Amino acid sequence: MTALLAPDAPVLDEDPFSDENIANPYPLFERMRELGPAVFIAPHGYYAVGRHEEAGIVASDYARFSVEGGVGMSDIRKPGAWRARSPISEIDPPEHTRVRAALQKILSPLVVKAWKEQFARHAEEVADQVVAKGSVDGVADIAEAYVLHVFPSVLGVDVPPERIKLTGELNFNQLGPNNVRMARALERAAPIMDWYQQVLQREQMLPGGFGEKIYQAEDAGDFDKGTAPFHVRSFFRAGVDTTIAGIGSTLKLLSEHPDQLARVKANPALLKGAFEEALRMESPAQVMFRTTTGEVELGGVRLRADTKVGYHMGAANRDPRQWQDPDRFDVTRQTAGVHRAFGVGAHVCIGQMISRLEAECILGAVLRRVERIEPAGPARWRPVNTLRTLDALPLTLVRAEGAAVP
Numbered sequence: 001m002t003a004l005l006a007p008d009a010p011v012l013d014e015d016p017f018s019d020e021n022i023a024n025p026y027p028l029f030e031r032m033r034e035l036g037p038a039v040f041i042a043p044h045g046y047y048a049v050g051r052h053e054e055a056g057i058v059a060s061d062y063a064r065f066s067v068e069g070g071v072g073m074s075d076i077r078k079p080g081a082w083r084a085r086s087p088i089s090e091i092d093p094p095e096h097t098r099v100r101a102a103l104q105k106i107l108s109p110l111v112v113k114a115w116k117e118q119f120a121r122h123a124e125e126v127a128d129q130v131v132a133k134g135s136v137d138g139v140a141d142i143a144e145a146y147v148l149h150v151f152p153s154v155l156g157v158d159v160p161p162e163r164i165k166l167t168g169e170l171n172f173n174q175l176g177p178n179n180v181r182m183a184r185a186l187e188r189a190a191p192i193m194d195w196y197q198q199v200l201q202r203e204q205m206l207p208g209g210f211g212e213k214i215y216q217a218e219d220a221g222d223f224d225k226g227t228a229p230f231h232v233r234s235f236f237r238a239g240v241d242t243t244i245a246g247i248g249s250t251l252k253l254l255s256e257h258p259d260q261l262a263r264v265k266a267n268p269a270l271l272k273g274a275f276e277e278a279l280r281m282e283s284p285a286q287v288m289f290r291t292t293t294g295e296v297e298l299g300g301v302r303l304r305a306d307t308k309v310g311y312h313m314g315a316a317n318r319d320p321r322q323w324q325d326p327d328r329f330d331v332t333r334q335t336a337g338v339h340r341a342f343g344v345g346a347h348v349c350i351g352q353m354i355s356r357l358e359a360e361c362i363l364g365a366v367l368r369r370v371e372r373i374e375p376a377g378p379a380r381w382r383p384v385n386t387l388r389t390l391d392a393l394p395l396t397l398v399r400a401e402g403a404a405v406p
């Protein structure tokens with residue numbers, strides 16, 4: 001093959017996964033975007049893409065940017081890989097199209113809509129409890145208390161919340177580099193790994209959950225034999241921590257912007273916009289990887305063959321080429337379908353409707369009961385390689401006049 005004429009991607013000798021950059025990634029994201037449409041991250045040997053347009057290309061152009069090497073930094077086809085393949089997110093079309101269609105049937109809009117009543121009921125219970133308390137942690141008492149109950153109940157698995165958190169943290173650390181953060185997550189999760197394999201098996205699926213339907217679809221020949229437990233694992237991996245992160249960030253941003261909170265309270269239809277805007281500003285999944293299928297050109301620079309490319313949605317979602325005043329939280333901004341927080345293309349998040357339903361139920365239930373939400377101390381981000389999520393979010397919920405006391 002003749003070499004492409006475009007210049008090599010510029011080199012950035014910085015570690016996006018250093019403590020400093022994980023705690024506050026935005027200054028680095030700006031340097032990344034300004035340096036070029038793709039930059040070679042020297043410490044890890046991958047190309048980082050931080051601009052909105054090119055992030056969309058990397059996410060969706062599977063002929064040039066394949067998922068077969070895995071959506072994490074390690075190439076799962078090569079010796080020394082530290083992750084195992086997902087049978088949905090780590091296969092390219094046309095194989096992916098067949099698997100995705102089968103899962104889409106299981107999680108059709110009709111199915112998800114039918115969960116609304118049960119989601120709303122639990123949201124009312126959690127909201128009553130937290131508003132009665134007044135001083136709460138927005139992560140533990142609201143986002144986690146809610147998601148760790150409703151999501152496992154529709155998946156149809158009975159899992160202690162603490163264990164879900166351990167496996168989630170392991171997953172989002174493993175998607176990044178093999179660093180100290182990942183080693184610690186592995187150590188913490190080691191005592192429950194046998195249990196984790198077991199809980200994904202057919203006999204553990206509760207009747208009526210979509211986990212059970214995944215096994216039935218495998219029986220019907222919709223997926224390859226033996227892949228059902230890995231599908232259940234993919235939903236575990238993808239569905240819980242991301243939604244907790246998104247709800248946590250929405251609460252944080254609303255508490256820090258009383259004017260935006262007042263707008264949402266005055267017009268509850270804006271709640272959807274508030275959640276999407278929080279996903280844009282603090283994207284839960286921060287980066288997903290592809291592998292170049294040959295030497296390719298992206299935005300006028302040349303990328304080497306068989307090399308990892310990370311699309312940093314956290315950076316793309318604040319790219320001033322796409323967003324006016326990108327660091328401003330604006331609940332009226334039109335972001336759905338444009339921000340990259342759910343990805344784009346064949347692998348776009350299959351659970352986005354579920355996370356939206358969860359967010360609207362719990363945030364709506366809390367907002368209806370409060371006059372204001374005030375920060376009650378500094379929020380703390382949890383250091384995870386590829387997930388932007390809060391560890392602590394102290395809040396004071398000021399009850400609205402006339403709101404019923406449970």
Ligand code: HEM
Pocket residue numbers: 059071088089090100234235238239240242243246279283284285288289340341342343344346347348349350351352354355
């Ligand atoms: C705010 C919450 C969520 C965020 C930010 C999020 C983010 C994402 C992103 C960025 C992708 C694309 C990955 C790529 O390009 O390689 C994705 C895919 C996926 N998500 Fe989500 N997700 C969320 C909620 C959920 C939920 C609730 C579920 C469970 C039903 C879920 C299940 C999946 C699965 C199975 C895929 C792989 C789809 C495929 O490869 O075809 N996600 N998600």
